[in-house]
Amino acid sequence: MKQSRCFRFIALSLLLALLAGGLAPAASAEVTSAFKPVPVEELKVGMVLIGSQDDGFSGAHYNGLEGMKTALGLKDEQVLYKFNVPETAECDSALRELVDAGCQIIFGNSWGFMNFMEEIAEEYPEVIFSHCSGYKNNGVNFNNYFGRIYQARYLAGIAAGMKTQTNKIGYVAAWADNAEVNGGINAFALGVQSVNPDAVVYVKYISSWFDPTLEKQTAVALLALDCDVIAQHVDTSMPQVAAQEAGKFGCGYNTDMTPAAPDAHLTAPIWHWASVYTAQVQDVVDGTWVPENYFLGLKEGMVDISPLSKNVAPGTAEKIEEARARILSGEWDVFTGPISSNAGELVVKEGEALADADITGGLMTNLLIKGVEVK
Amino acid sequence: MTQDFWGQATAFLYAAVLACVPLLYGTLGEILTQKAGNINLGVEGMMYLGAIAGFLAGYRTDSAMLTVLAGFLAGAGGALIYAFLTVSLKANQNVSGLTLTVFGMGVANFLGEKAKLNAPVGTAFMSERLKALLSPVGIGGLDGLPVIGPLLFRHSVLTYLAVLASVAMALYLRRSRLGLNLRAVGENPAAADAMGVPVSKYKYAHILVGGGLCGLGGVYISMVTCLGNWQPNIVAGQGWIAMALVIFAAWKPLRAAAGSLVFGALSVLRLYVPKDVVDIPAALFTMLPFIVTCLVLVVSSVRLRRENQQPAGCGVNYFREER
Numbered sequence: 001m002k003q004s005r006c007f008r009f010i011a012l013s014l015l016l017a018l019l020a021g022g023l024a025p026a027a028s029a030e031v032t033s034a035f036k037p038v039p040v041e042e043l044k045v046g047m048v049l050i051g052s053q054d055d056g057f058s059g060a061h062y063n064g065l066e067g068m069k070t071a072l073g074l075k076d077e078q079v080l081y082k083f084n085v086p087e088t089a090e091c092d093s094a095l096r097e098l099v100d101a102g103c104q105i106i107f108g109n110s111w112g113f114m115n116f117m118e119e120i121a122e123e124y125p126e127v128i129f130s131h132c133s134g135y136k137n138n139g140v141n142f143n144n145y146f147g148r149i150y151q152a153r154y155l156a157g158i159a160a161g162m163k164t165q166t167n168k169i170g171y172v173a174a175w176a177d178n179a180e181v182n183g184g185i186n187a188f189a190l191g192v193q194s195v196n197p198d199a200v201v202y203v204k205y206i207s208s209w210f211d212p213t214l215e216k217q218t219a220v221a222l223l224a225l226d227c228d229v230i231a232q233h234v235d236t237s238m239p240q241v242a243a244q245e246a247g248k249f250g251c252g253y254n255t256d257m258t259p260a261a262p263d264a265h266l267t268a269p270i271w272h273w274a275s276v277y278t279a280q281v282q283d284v285v286d287g288t289w290v291p292e293n294y295f296l297g298l299k300e301g302m303v304d305i306s307p308l309s310k311n312v313a314p315g316t317a318e319k320i321e322e323a324r325a326r327i328l329s330g331e332w333d334v335f336t337g338p339i340s341s342n343a344g345e346l347v348v349k350e351g352e353a354l355a356d357a358d359i360t361g362g363l364m365t366n367l368l369i370k371g372v373e374v375k
Numbered sequence: 376m377t378q379d380f381w382g383q384a385t386a387f388l389y390a391a392v393l394a395c396v397p398l399l400y401g402t403l404g405e406i407l408t409q410k411a412g413n414i415n416l417g418v419e420g421m422m423y424l425g426a427i428a429g430f431l432a433g434y435r436t437d438s439a440m441l442t443v444l445a446g447f448l449a450g451a452g453g454a455l456i457y458a459f460l461t462v463s464l465k466a467n468q469n470v471s472g473l474t475l476t477v478f479g480m481g482v483a484n485f486l487g488e489k490a491k492l493n494a495p496v497g498t499a500f501m502s503e504r505l506k507a508l509l510s511p512v513g514i515g516g517l518d519g520l521p522v523i524g525p526l527l528f529r530h531s532v533l534t535y536l537a538v539l540a541s542v543a544m545a546l547y548l549r550r551s552r553l554g555l556n557l558r559a560v561g562e563n564p565a566a567a568d569a570m571g572v573p574v575s576k577y578k579y580a581h582i583l584v585g586g587g588l589c590g591l592g593g594v595y596i597s598m599v600t601c602l603g604n605w606q607p608n609i610v611a612g613q614g615w616i617a618m619a620l621v622i623f624a625a626w627k628p629l630r631a632a633a634g635s636l637v638f639g640a641l642s643v644l645r646l647y648v649p650k651d652v653v654d655i656p657a658a659l660f661t662m663l664p665f666i667v668t669c670l671v672l673v674v675s676s677v678r679l680r681r682e683n684q685q686p687a688g689c690g691v692n693y694f695r696e697e698r
Contacts, residue, residue, distance in 0.1 A: 052484065052607050054491040084484075084607075204646060207657045212606040213596065213613065217390060221646035224386035236606045245510070245602065259500065260604050374650050 034140070035128065037287030038104050040072060045281055046080045046098030048091060050110035053083065055210070056254030057235045061109045061132070064273025071278045072285070087112025095120050099127055105284050107277070108132065118142055128289060130280060133180065135361055139291050145276050148297030149180075150187035150359065151327050152269035154334045155305045155320050156251040157191020159266040160199075160229045162313040163249050164192075167199040170222030172215055172232040172239045176205040176374075179364040184233045184269075186369045187334045188251075193371055195319055202227055202375045203368070210235045216242050223248060225375060229266070240265050249311055256306035266316075268306045275302050295356060298327050335359060340370045385522050387640070387647040392526060392534070393511075393600070395639025397422065397610075399537045400592030401617025402624060402631040403544055404450070408585035409626060410548065411578045412561040412688035415457055416472030418589050419614025420479025424449040425590025426597040426609050427483035431490060433603060434499050439508040443533070443594055450590020451583045453479055458582040462575055465692040476614070487605040501603030509533065509598045531599045533591065537632075540588065544628040557581060561686030564693035574693055589614070616642075619668040625675065625683040638664045 047065055051058030062081065069079050080101055082094040091113050098106050099120070105128040108117050114134035121129040121142035129142045137143050160169050169192060173181050189201045202225055204218050215234045219242035222230060230250035232239040237260035243250035244261035252260075252268035276294050283289035296302035308317055326332045337348035347367060348354055358364055368374065401418045408415045415421075428449030433442040457475050460466040490499045511530050513519070518529035548554040559567035560577045568574050596609055620638055624631035645660035675683050 052488050054488040054605075055607050205657065207661075210608065211611050212609050213394075213600050213611060216600055217394060217643050218646055220390055220393075221386070221643070224383065224390075224647075237604055238601060238606070241602045241604055 033288050033290050035284065035287055035289050038285055040074070040285055043074065043285060044078050044080065044101065044103040045074070046101065046103035046106040048082045048085045048094045048098070048106070048108045048113060050085060050087065051083070051210070051235070055235055056237070058083070058109060060254050060271045061273050064271070064277050065107070067274025068277035068281050071274070072281060091116040092120065099124055104128060105130060105281060128284065137291055137293055141291065143291045143293055145280070145294035146360065147271060147276070147302040148295065149269055149271065149303045150183045150334055151298045152303040152305050153184045153187040154191035155323060156231065156267055156269050157188040158195050158319050158323060159308065159312050159316050160188070160231060160251050161192035161194070161196035162316045162319065163266060164196065164199055164229045166226050166228045167196065168225065168227045169199055169201045169229045169231060170219065170225065170227035171201050171203045172218045172222065172230065172234050173203050173205050174209045174234050175207060177365055179359070179361045181233050182367055183359055183364045185372055186364070186367060188231055189369055189372050190334055194323065199371070201372045203372060204375055206234065208234070212236045212238050215239050219243065237261065258306070258309045263311065265309050266312050267308050270304055270306050272301055272304060275300055295360070298324065299330070342368045342370050342372050344370070381522070383647060385525065387643065389525050390643040390647070391636060391640035392530065394642050395635040396534050396537050397592035397595045397613050398617050398620055398638055399541065399632055399635035400588050400595065401614050402620040402635055403540055403628060404585040404588035405617060405621045406624065406626050406628060406631060407544065407581050407588065409621065409686055409689050410557055410561045411581040412564055412686055412693070413461055413578060413582055414468050414472065414690050415454065415475070415582065415585065416469055416618070417453060417457055417475025417479065418617050419610055419612070420476035421450040421453040421586045421589035422593035422596065422610045422614045423479035423483035424453045425593025427486050428590065429594035430597040430603065430605050431486065433501050433505050433598060434490065437502050437505050439505055442505070442509070442598060443591065446590045446594030447587040448590070450593065451587035454582050454586020457586070458579050461692060462578045462582070465694065468690055468692065483609070484607050487607060491605055499605060506603050510602065531595070533595045533599060536591070541628040541632040548628065558686070561688050564688050568695060616664055619665060623668050623671050626685065641667070
């Protein structure tokens, strides 16, 4: 009898403890991070890059993480890079090597790393995985970061719209039916049209992020269509080189491409990844990292355009500053209506603005606005 | 409309000629190699070596002559590794060639990255003078002629050199005693050996020159296509298209010239076909050269004409003791 009462007491308290234990983390996760603070000297940061240090896209990421290193005063051996990692099982082994090396946070800079990172995040819940340009988030230790590069493209579009004489602007684009690419094209075209309503943007997709020869050939084909400004959403400076050779003009991407095409390049939308890297790694140090997505823009200094070159049309700087001020004010963004698709359908009504979900995916995936033609 | 059509047609053909030159060099190099009885799958790698050597030589010396020479020698250097492995050490030809591709790509990307990162302005550039020397230039005002002007008379010196090389190689293979001996080495090295032809010397010489030609294709990519701007993975698979072209050209240099023009045209075709006229997926266009190669393989194997086949000794290393 006594024994059974004792047993009942123990069982009840166990049950209570279980209930409390089950509830407690759920209640506290909303306010604090699930990760303990990491002393700066014990910190290790890893990064898997699709390209090398000297390619525009991965080079910008490299500079960003180096910027973080300087900002937080880390030593060289605390930041580990895996360059030239393809979007295959090699990505998985690169991630594992970084985990084994003791990294507390690991970044990956290419779309195709997404699923590999998601899987390994399940396996190592104590390590943080942060993926650039995708859309997944497991709510525990795997988040996503990207930037509002479309804002910078809008500004570059102004420079192109002011410069064109033929009112035809070529755009060497990577992939069709991709929200990032189409968002860039549309923002650029809106920038063009804001200063030059008659200009059209001719797009050719090359189905590759990176192919020096094909990028150049595509730019040459656009120039043959009477385009006199060549913009790009591909990684090498070849489209700008093609414009330079033809005595025409262009807007690069990723880095300031003026040195590659000194007489052609106007300005390029560029990335300052250091801001997002510093913010996330600082959170790891402070023990305040939470699995939220980062989507920073012009305001946070995440994206910008490279300094205007000598080739821009007079008055360009003023127009760009005007637009920049409007974006920075926060009252207006690039995808504010009315916006019509190139099939003539009104997709964003007057006074409305696109939600972020429709910029990074959704509507943008298949949208090309009025004045954009796929050639 | 019609004027627009002709403008686009001319632009397309001109782009085809620009695109075909590296393919032609790679194909000529591989034809010469296979005529000596060796399959060298390292075309891509040797093009990488030529591309980086030409780039570095141009950057350091500012001499067009040295740029071209360095590219040739680097390609030949890559081929020397291959020749030593397969001719002297009798290693497997396929494996040796494939490793040469991986090696060449790695070396080129490594050196290119170093050159760019160590350059004072953050990236390495050629002088305007050197770029102008290697870029397409009009010859004596003839390039002003309608349609054929730019097609025939506005090209890089490397383009004319490629055409010369294919004519010279055709004459060499068909009309010279050395060429006859070479064909014997490629078809039946034992018979050639019995004839008193120094088989190994022939193999070495032609594998090396073949590699040098591939290297020139690389120089064209880094110095003419990319105008002296180094890019990682600069060759991007053009060496493999050249491998397919060797079959397409039936191991004939002049057919290689025509074939590379066809492949060059196929590679830029999708950029000149207006979307509103023909709208098929880009992937189909990318497949075209390989579909055409498959068709050629099928047709040539059905017809079984001996002169259109691969040299019989290809892929098999020659051991004198095994005769």
